[in-house]
Amino acid sequence: MTTKKLNIQEFLDQDQKKDLLRLLTAGSVDDGKSTLIGRLMADSKMLYEDQLEALHRDSKRIGHAGEEIDYALLLDGLKAEREQGITIDVAYRYFSTAKRKFIIADTPGHEQYTRNMITGGSTANLAIILIDARHGVITQTKRHTYLANLLGIKHIVVAINKMDLADYKQERFEEIKADYKAFVTQLDIPDVNFIPLSALKGDNVVEKGDNMDWYHGPCLLEFLENVHVSSDRNFDDLRFPVQYVLRPDIKFRGFSTSVASGIIKKGDEVMVLPSMKKSKVEKIVTYEGELDYAFPPQSVTVTLEDEIDISRGDMLVHPDNLPRVERQFEAMLVWMDETDMNLSTQFYIKQANNNTKARIDEIKYKVDVNTLEKSNIEKFKLNEIGRVVITTTKPLFFDPYKKNKQTGSFILIDPVTHNTCAVGMIIDKLGSNSLPSRITDVDKAKIAKGEPLVKAEEYIQKYNQKGETIWITGLHGSGKNELAFSLEKKLFDNGATVVLIDGSSVRSGLSRELDFSPADRAENLRRVAHICKMLNDQGIITIASYISRNESLREQVAEIIGKDRFHMFYMDADLDYCKNNKPELYKLVEEGKTTGLPGADLEYEAPTNAKLVFKPEQNEENLDAILDYLAQNKVFPNH
């Protein structure tokens, strides 16, 4: 408590330094939620007296609290619901103390209003979950906790209310606490706190009172004033999703947004997605003057040293820390529309200042928010939550929601009604599936079910070889194709059963809708890898020569094919050799007519773990080296 009386100047100077805590309150009509909020606001002396007066007047007419002040009436704004005595939408409340300003999103507890709790909680740092001490942990408590967890709220206060009706007994408090703990361990909430209180009587809300001497923790307000939330933001991964291109005159070209995550510094090297072009941060401009750095959620404007074509929806990132750039992802989806989901709808999707279209490919399961049980459904209805696979028309730049709320969240908009019909949180899903995989899991399931009738050993005997993959990586023009073709001929002549997965055939047929963007290149590789896998499964040796420009792509390919039958060779030609050998594409890049060519405008990461490394000039030696290698490893011949 402040002892010194401040003069107004000091008060304002101090007030100006306060930070902001956004919190969500969840509980049912009967848990006394509105009473709790009303008391927090009233007792922290931020209610003006005339509002209090009006309250006294209204309480007599429609109040539900007998002769005491009905704090709930203060909160339930809309006329219709005032008569019904329930809160039906999210309402925002504001109050401050000497330490902090608070914004409360007051949301209802009824099942049909999951939508509103999700809406109210999306920006919250903290959730207060109310439990009626008489009833303990009930279905609804679990539901609210699950939703808070889904929204990535890191701090939870379990307010065990109506302790006055449980004779202020510690045993009751401990019992409820234990029940809740048993449930919450299934979830992933780092900070859970328990406070026994009576909102009606005021115990442990703003002042401790003397009814619960056995409780030694902070009262609710004290806790809210001190909980540390500023480090909950992601300051590690720079994501600067361009919101607005500021071009007041030909001299100034700025890119504005609220920094989604990470720190952007003057002089930083940044990469622009999707073009992958690099430049440096020239200035960080604000109305108050230039900044040396900016952090979330500051809204700033940056200029770059180079003239690069950048539009709304593009993203600036640090080149060594990229988000996922994909057209397909999995997400937890909450259906918010009165109208049921129609699986054939092509929705608008909005994510990180990007607008495009999206389709829901597959509903993996629905989660029952009461039991956390999963079940299969055909489509979503209002307030249903589940895991889906989504494909978008153009690639999005995103991170898993758990790591980054700003780039991991999206909304779906109905193309006809324009209602926000669903909201989603992208799931962290790595491994071979992190390649764009339109049908991977289905594929996998089918393959898993189909028991092969021919055994692997039988193939080996028949072909006298092991069905494995020879993967040649290297720059465009390095001579890896020439090596691949002559290797196929040589193996064939020696009696091997071998298939060359030729890049240009794949491109003109199987992958003909793909372009040469990084995401599409990755998708192309995924398809090639699956072909190799199928042929290898049938005992056939495959040869694939693809640029496959970095370690992570090659890793993923190896994972699909199977690491033990993936043999990577590297055609180590220098760039000049490549440019001489196949100048056309390199020229186009130099003239700015195309982009995304590894080695030219895109980094090519040479492998460190290649089984063999070749120079292009020595084709014959190279072939012999491969044949030796295959024999040694009993790939071909297998004896």
Add this chain to the structure above:
Amino acid sequence: MDNYSLTNLRELEAEAIHIIREVAAEFENPVMLYSIGKDSSVMVRLAEKAFYPGKVPFPLMHIDSKWKFQEMIDFRDTYAKEKGWDLIVHHNKEGFESGVGPFTHGSKVHTDIMKTQALLGGLNKYKFDAAFGGARRDEEKSRAKERIFSFRDKFHQWDPKNQRPELWNIYNSRVQKGESIRVFPISNWTELDIWQYIRLENIPIVPLYYAKERPVVNMDGSLILVDDERMPKELRDKAEMRKVRFRTLGCYPLTGAIESEADTIEKIVEEMMTVTVSERTTRVIDFDQEASMEQKKREGYF
């Protein structure tokens, strides 16, 4: 490490700038409604910040009920000129010509014709698809439930039961032809935040907010300023000089003054922290009927 944190005001500022830029990026024809009041002054400053070093890329529109305080009009014209704003001033011509005013028609009719209808007329005339307003959620109970992007149908109506879900800072800007969005970038600001910001940023405000000796008439308990000759003579004759100021600004016959000594921002805040009357109670229109603001919002008034 911990210098990566923002104060309450700077966080609210960043949020508002994000909202304002989003509208400029996603709508074809937005407008910022400018009421000349302190909240509008803050909102305009935020817009200037959002597009600095460029100019605000959309016009401001003032709905002139023709009964505003003269000092408001003078202030508006001075700053519009000084700052080079693209300012539209719109009024309800028919209403004005048929002489509608609060003294003759009462507050309800006047507000409907000269404010609500005038606003709708202005929005229709210029076919704006988004309109910024300076409303705050802490002002009044029904505003506490409104979204930041608040959808309005072809008739500019708000349906409190059918609001679009609004999550994170992702705003749904999709509208059909004729529909529009009202946007409230300072939704999360409180009255104290507004005053703090005005103080911090040195934002000019209409002098009526500061206490001064002014001629006022006590009308049913409200102190009404004698602003011009349109106040009936029998009322004007009752005028007396009192040191008063205004906590909100609107049509002078509908806006009560409070007696006050507060002639600086600091004193205003001090008074606000200790005073017994909250902000909107000096606006006569709110008293018209129970839940009157909600009714007006449904009809298209902010």
